[in-house]
Amino acid sequence: MSKVTRIALVGASGLIGSALIRLAVGRSDIRIIAIARSEIPLPPGARMEVLVADPANWADAIAAANADVLVSALGTTWKKVGKDEEAFRAVDQHLVLACARAAKAAGIRQVITISSVGADSSSKNFYLRVKGEVEQALGRLGVTRLDVIRPGLLRGSRRELRPAERIGMILSPLMDLLMHGKYRKYRSVRDDVVARAIVGLTKEKAAGRFVFEHDAILRAARKAGD
Template identity: 30%
Template sequence: MVSVVMLGASGAVGGAALRTLKAMPQVARVTLLSRRATGLAGAKVTEQVVDPGDAARYAAHLAGHEAAICTLGVGEPSKASRAEFTRVDHDMPLAFGQACHDAGVAHFGLLAAVGSDSGSRIFYARSKGQLEDGLRGMGFARLSLFHPSMILTPQNRYGASQALMLAVWPWLTPLLAGRLRKYRGIRVEDLGAAMARDVLRGGAGVQVLEWDAITALAAE
């Protein structure tokens, strides 16, 4: 039996992961850390309203969990300032990771992005890569870094640009072969299911999961 703590469950990917976790008999309990009450608490799910930017205040809620899932991030990065993006997509997940490690959480799963690279000239990819480097340095027994490309949601949540991408990307997917397979779009439900099912896998060390690994895990 596994106990899981989550940061970011109110988002699309986090919500999908939570739905899968709730249906898994091997998951004993799920603790949600939320900025505000979401109404997601229920059978085997408890919610703690916390400040995600103050890890010291929520650290007491982390003990006794074997795994952590972090899907926290700004909804539309292109419309966030660099300072806000860094605070939400880098600083908060990094602090959450450190607090989880200090509390004895063995496995940490992170929603990152394809192309994450601390040496990238692209701010978004560089920030994600710097976060991953920080988590790697903490020495988790197991660290799962999920690298999706376009996340396909049932609804358009962010306006015309997302509507265009959601319409076009499924048609592009069959054309993305070979080294380009990692850029294939993935349904949000499949991504969330993969992150949830990953908590039951064995192994140790760092694993980067791209399109093939994510879709295979979602299908289990």
């Protein structure tokens, strides 16, 4: 019998976290342990654990998950934080790093984090700068394997679809056709493809830090199996 990979998931209620939970339904090779602030809606047939705790206590929950992999799909929006930079950093930077540190302390070998195409600590764009800073800080933690997924526009069914994202989703099929060469990494990608890429990456054994942009995300997704 093949080993079941236990995945501790933070950001379970978001687009990618929800897609990963749906993907896990009916699979015998992965087991999701979601760590959340409150109860989350689960799809029919889901067999998983949900550890509900205040974020201040998520380190204990991560340790209790007894996981092989931490998947960090955390993220907030300008609208939710009222365009407050520190409130944005509290989730997208400080909470992400706190969870990764807790994973390392708990002996979790692999951390998979959702970043963004264009992430750069020297970017003038605040969002991309924070993502770049987080990637650098994660790289310094010393986890055995760090996988950084940098998707372009994420397509999927959000509970709250932002106007710019709605327009982007409508235009993305046409825009994707125009993105070639070095611009391919900016192509949009579906939430279920990113979820499959996450599962594919849990099967990798090599140690180190790895970055996955559009084409590499598609290749990782093909390794997920059924």
